[in-house]
Amino acid sequence: MAMIEFHEVSKLYAGSAAALSQVSLSIASGELVFLAGPSGAGKSTLLKMIAAIERPTSGRVLVNGQDIGHIKPRGLPYLRRKLGLILQEQRLLMDRSVLANVMLPLIVTGAPGEDAEKRARAALGKVGLLSKAASMPQSLSGGEQQRVAIARAIVHRPQVILADEPTANLDRDSANLVLSTLKAFHGAGVTCIVSTHDEYFLDRADRVIYLSQGRVTDAWQRTPVEEDVA
Amino acid sequence: MKIWLRQHRFAVMDAFARLGRNFGSFAFNVLVVAIALALPFAGLTILENVRPISTQLAVEPEISIFMAMDTPRERANALAPEIRQVLQANRTAGVLEFIPRENALGALKERSGLSDAITTLGNNPLPDGYVLKLAGFNNAKDAGRVDEIAVQLKALPGVEYVQVDSAWVKRLAALLNVLRLALLFLAVTLGVVVVAVVFNTIRLQVLTQREEIEVSRLVGATDGFICRPFYYSGALLGLAAGALALGAVALGLRPLNAAVAEFARLYASEFQLMPLGPAVTTLLLLLSAILGLSGAMLSVRRHLGRAA
Numbered sequence: 001m002a003m004i005e006f007h008e009v010s011k012l013y014a015g016s017a018a019a020l021s022q023v024s025l026s027i028a029s030g031e032l033v034f035l036a037g038p039s040g041a042g043k044s045t046l047l048k049m050i051a052a053i054e055r056p057t058s059g060r061v062l063v064n065g066q067d068i069g070h071i072k073p074r075g076l077p078y079l080r081r082k083l084g085l086i087l088q089e090q091r092l093l094m095d096r097s098v099l100a101n102v103m104l105p106l107i108v109t110g111a112p113g114e115d116a117e118k119r120a121r122a123a124l125g126k127v128g129l130l131s132k133a134a135s136m137p138q139s140l141s142g143g144e145q146q147r148v149a150i151a152r153a154i155v156h157r158p159q160v161i162l163a164d165e166p167t168a169n170l171d172r173d174s175a176n177l178v179l180s181t182l183k184a185f186h187g188a189g190v191t192c193i194v195s196t197h198d199e200y201f202l203d204r205a206d207r208v209i210y211l212s213q214g215r216v217t218d219a220w221q222r223t224p225v226e227e228d229v230a
Numbered sequence: 231m232k233i234w235l236r237q238h239r240f241a242v243m244d245a246f247a248r249l250g251r252n253f254g255s256f257a258f259n260v261l262v263v264a265i266a267l268a269l270p271f272a273g274l275t276i277l278e279n280v281r282p283i284s285t286q287l288a289v290e291p292e293i294s295i296f297m298a299m300d301t302p303r304e305r306a307n308a309l310a311p312e313i314r315q316v317l318q319a320n321r322t323a324g325v326l327e328f329i330p331r332e333n334a335l336g337a338l339k340e341r342s343g344l345s346d347a348i349t350t351l352g353n354n355p356l357p358d359g360y361v362l363k364l365a366g367f368n369n370a371k372d373a374g375r376v377d378e379i380a381v382q383l384k385a386l387p388g389v390e391y392v393q394v395d396s397a398w399v400k401r402l403a404a405l406l407n408v409l410r411l412a413l414l415f416l417a418v419t420l421g422v423v424v425v426a427v428v429f430n431t432i433r434l435q436v437l438t439q440r441e442e443i444e445v446s447r448l449v450g451a452t453d454g455f456i457c458r459p460f461y462y463s464g465a466l467l468g469l470a471a472g473a474l475a476l477g478a479v480a481l482g483l484r485p486l487n488a489a490v491a492e493f494a495r496l497y498a499s500e501f502q503l504m505p506l507g508p509a510v511t512t513l514l515l516l517l518s519a520i521l522g523l524s525g526a527m528l529s530v531r532r533h534l535g536r537a538a
Contacts, residue, residue: 051448074452081450091445095251107240108451110233152449 002062003029003160003191004050009059011045011214019045021214022059027193029159032186035195036202037211043195044088046211047162050193051083052076064159081109084153086163090145092137098124098148099133105156123155124148126181142169150178154185161185163194167201179204241458248435248463256467259431263424263471264478267518270417271506272479277413278510279503291376291394295360295383298390303330305388306358313360316382320375324364331356357390421521424471428464428525429532435460436533443534453534460530461523468522472515480505 004027011020020042027033035043048054049061052068061068063079071079084105092101102123106116124130127147137145146169153161161182167175179201186192194201202208210218249256295313297306310326317324329337334356339345362383364376380394436443443456483503494501506514 053448077447077450077452077455080448085448087448091441091448093442093445104446105449108446108449108455110237112236156449 001029002026003031003064004193005060005062006046006049007060007062009049009056009061011042011049011054012057018214020049020056023211023214023216024059025209025216025219027191029191030186030189032182032192032206033194034202034205034208035193035211036197036208037217040213041211042214043211044164045214047164047193047195050160050162051085052079077108081105081156082159084156084158084161086146086149086153086161086166088164088168090137090149092145092148092152094137096137097133098129098135098137098140101137101148102151102155105152109156120151120155123151126154126184127151128177143171143174146170147174147178150181154181158190160191160193163192165195165197167196167198172200175200237455238458241455242462244459245462245466248439248459249466255431259427259467260470260474263427263467263518263522264474266420266423266427267471267475268478270413270420271475271514272482273413273416274510274514275479275483275506276503277409278506291364293362293364293376293380293383294393295362295389296391296393297358297388299357301358301388301390303358309360309386309388312386313362313383316379316386317362320379320382322364322375322379324362327361327363329359329361331358334359424468424518424521425525425528428467428522429529431467432460432464432526432529433533435463436530457527457530457534461526464526464529465519465523468525469515469519471522472518475518476506476511476514 004025006023006025009020009023010018012018023042023046035046037043045054049056049068050063052063052071055069064082066079068079093104096104099117099120102120103116106119107113111119121130121133124133127150129144129147129151132140132144132148137148140148146166150163150166153163163182166178166182170178175198182192182194196202207221208219209216295309297309307328310328313326331354335348335354338356339348364379376394380392383389384392446456483505487502490501490503505511
């Protein structure tokens with residue numbers, strides 16, 4: 001069953017070239033898909049459309065069968081609670097502790113404080129930052145901040161994880177930790193869509209969609225035979 | 231229900247945390263709003279203190295009806311039902327008291343302190359009379375009807391003179407109306423000032439917490455979740471300012487009372503200005519919180535869309 005569907009989706013910004021042009025694709029529930037392509041190819045726009053941060057100029061985007069073009073503002077929070085967002089800029093709240101940042105997706109749903117804290121600590125443990133729970137984000141390195149953002153994205157066990165260049169600021173060890181975390185979620189049946197430039201990841205991907213100038217230019221999926229060779 | 235309560239508890243704690251982070255700014259805003267609230271609160275305190283006195287003076291306008299000197303006592307007594315008929319015809323209630331001329335003289339001697347001088351007059355110079363206290367005349371418009379009743383009473387047989395205090399009632403009623411209107415105008419104007427101050431305070435909070443609002447939206451926060459801490463901040467600001475204003479007015483009464491007591495002593499009175507009672511105080515605190523909440527709601531609705 002398709003979790004994400006794009007039907008001839010275009011996105012135009014006034015005074016600039018099309019960010020997306022007639023994009024059609026389908027991502028099944030539980031898939032781990034990488035989006036590749038040069039800067040400005042439309043990867044971030046595509047991810048933002050899935051989260052309804054951007055709306056298509058034309059075409060339809062369906063998330064779990066729900067057309068995001070028809071979601072009313074009141075319904076948006078409930079869509080986003082099913083998603084885990086890891087954006088290029090971490091967007092952490094600098095006046096709150098690491099733990100409070102990770103607890104936020106649970107708090108907004110009205111989860112009990114103790115339960116939220118327990119789950120947030122577990123999420124921080126998965127990204128290797130449990131010891132930094134009480135720290136303030138500005139005291140962390142860029143890589144650590146990125147891992148806090150990942151913990152925040154996974155803490156509420158989303159159906160879909162959207163990661164925009166999640167390893168851009170990370171060293172190889174941290175990047176591997178991120179990849180293994182995403183793969184663990186993929187293994188648990190979570191749909192993961194990751195945009196990246198990192199050839200190291202693309203070499204290990206099951207499915208890659210290439211974008212250039214807002215269009216899907218290539219796509220491939222590892223066959224079981226290829227998996228055996230890899 | 232549990233989730234709803236939990237989210238409100240979180241909003242209250244978040245509002246307190248925000249106030250704690252910017253306590254200096256919060257305290258300054260409380261002071262500004264308290265100054266605006268203190269003026270109508272002080273006016274209301276004075277009006278509430280003066281109202282019992284003004285009520286006694288204004289509620290029952292009096293008409294004194296004097297009989298002719300040669301009117302026999304029987305005729306004077308027989309006038310009572312005729313006066314009541316006049317009241318009925320004018321759909322007015324009142325308390326009628328007959329004052330025999332001997333009683334009137336006795337009262338004059340007692341009150342004026344001219345007992346000896348009056349005794350030298352020999353004959354009683356006062357006529358029989360009635361005192362009519364009218365009910366339900368609380369404003370200047372009503373008081374105009376007193377004149378009409380007086381004219382009808384004057385036409386009754388045996389009546390020599392009718393003295394009306396309607397002019398006094400009119401003036402007092404009009405003065406009280408002016409005072410009430412002035413206080414209402416002042417309260418409305420300063421209420422708008424309070425809403426404007428809170429509006430601006432919350433606007434600044436929304437702008438400085440733009441990043442937090444955006445992040446909260448991205449992780450699935452509803453507008454209600456985002457708005458609530460701002461609403462509580464506004465209500466807390468109003469409540470704190472209201473309490474400060476009431477405290478300041480209560481403290482201000484002390485030196486004022488020293489001067490008032492000295493003035494009242496000249497009139498053999500022990501009049502003192504008292505602070506507002508618990509019911510009115512609670513009502514004013516509630517009103518202050520509502521004003522703060524209104525300012526916050528207007529501000530959040532106006533600026534939250536821009537922050538997103």
